Amino acid sequence: MNANPTTTPDREQVHSTESVRTARERSTVLEQQITADPSRFRVLTGERPTGALHLGHLIATLDNRVRLQAQGVEIFLIVADYQVITDRDVAGDLPAVVREVLLDYLAAGIDPEATTIFTHSAVPALNQLLLPFLSLVTVSELERNPTVKAETAAAEKRGRRGMSGLMFTYPVHQAADILFCHANLVPVGQDQLPHLEISRTIARRFNNRHAADQPYFPEPDALIVPTPTILGNDGAKMSKSAGNALEIRASEDDTVRFVKRAKTDSERHITYEPDRRPEIANLLTIGAHFARTTPEALAEEVGAAGAGRLKQVVTEALVEGLRPMRARRAEAAERGPEYLRAILARGNQRANEIANRTLEDVLKLMQMRY
Known part of the structure; x- marks a missing residue:
């Protein structure tokens, strides 16, 4: 008997539901392992510096980072300045915005002595990993990424500006962010699981192709965390650009x-x-x-x-x-701008040391050292 197409669950939807269930079960185990031995884990997380952070950021992400930091998990916190220009023509006053974001991190309880805070643009070796990583994914896989799909739809609606190449390759750039420091844990909401899957795929394919005997990159796990959508005072989702947010720096x-x-x-x-x-x-x-x-x-x-x-x-x-x-x-x-610059300088230095080693290892594994 043929199934009624109006009542048959969509295969992709069923797969998504199963993936979320599996990830939640895995996250429960991971939380137990973190409590038992936090030294086993390295977290990569961060955001685009498009404005000062607000109450939504604090509740959905910042407080969880502070919790993991307090538990003893090593955290790499990226200020993804290159990603600002994925969907806009100009980046704005980035130095000022980055300073505000740093102040918001410190306000929330991020300890720069315990957490490595760094910027995309300051770590060339991280970004150079984009080239070999791009060879490990297909165009169709990138097109299926939720962020890319959403931007494709938005670009079509705008009509005046297509999607940038940087936005199209954003999922691979994100993989480079995660894998350069061998992060094995990424805190995400359940709707962000497809984003992490590209990173896991790239790690797995690199290992299979270039390091089959001894896998080089870990396949990062998702740590599912509650990420409630916080509304602004107008009833819409709280947003930096909507003018409905309560910023952390507010009085x-x-x-x-x-x-x-x-x-x-x-x-x-x-x-x-x-x-x-x-x-x-x-x-x-x-x-x-x-x-x-x-x-x-x-x-x-x-x-x-x-x-x-x-x-x-x-x-x-x-x-x-x-x-x-x-x-x-x-x-x-x-304490002034020099204090903030010193925090970034320390974080950038550490990120560069790790990224340089990773890139060197990758080139050797690919037999590109002559």
Whole structure:
């Protein structure tokens, strides 16, 4: 009997569901291994310096990095300045933005003595790995990458500017970021699993082709971490460019205004229902994060007191939670730009030492040392 095409699950969707389930199970094991022996792991993570970081970054990524750092995991934190020009004509005032991002890292609790902070553009050997890595993937594999697919659709909609070659090869550049330092762990949300798969594929193919007897690159594992979508005060996803974000560097007065303007709904009794009441759920998520409780517990605490009381509770939790971060940020800023440049110089030096060794090893394995 032929299956009804309207009820048969899409093969790609089924595969994706199975991959997520497997990755979650693997992440549980990895968390146990991290607790038992953090020295086994090296993490690569980071972001594009397109603006100062905000509350969404703090809750979704920065706090997890600080947690792993405190557990003793070695972390490489890349400020991916080359990736700024993947989808824009000009990079803007990168020096100023990089300084702000560094201050936000320090505010969140990133310790530059424990975590290696470096920039893309300062590590030539890392970027040179892009050439051999590109030979290990096909055009169709790059076209299937979610970021590339999304940019292809966006470029078609814009009509005026096609996708850049740098954006098209972005998944391979990302693999170089991860593999140059032999990172074996990458914290991601479950929707980012396809991005990491290219890195795993490149590592596996390089090993099979050039280092079959003794694999050289580890196939990096995904550490699935909760990455809640934090909404801005307009009810849309918090974004640097949308003007709806609460930046880490914002003042206490800005924090009060941000929460006061946040969208709610007309129901008085506060409940945590993300699908039905996204704006209320967002405030509960933010408040619970800083109050060190759960959104459900916070909803029960506020109950029939309504959205006004919820905003009051969230404001108090935010102000208290961000106060020590803002103090650390102010202290770092007072030490001046030379202090920040010294942090980057140390991180860049270490990243270069590792990248140079990796590139040399790769060239020897490919028999390109004459």
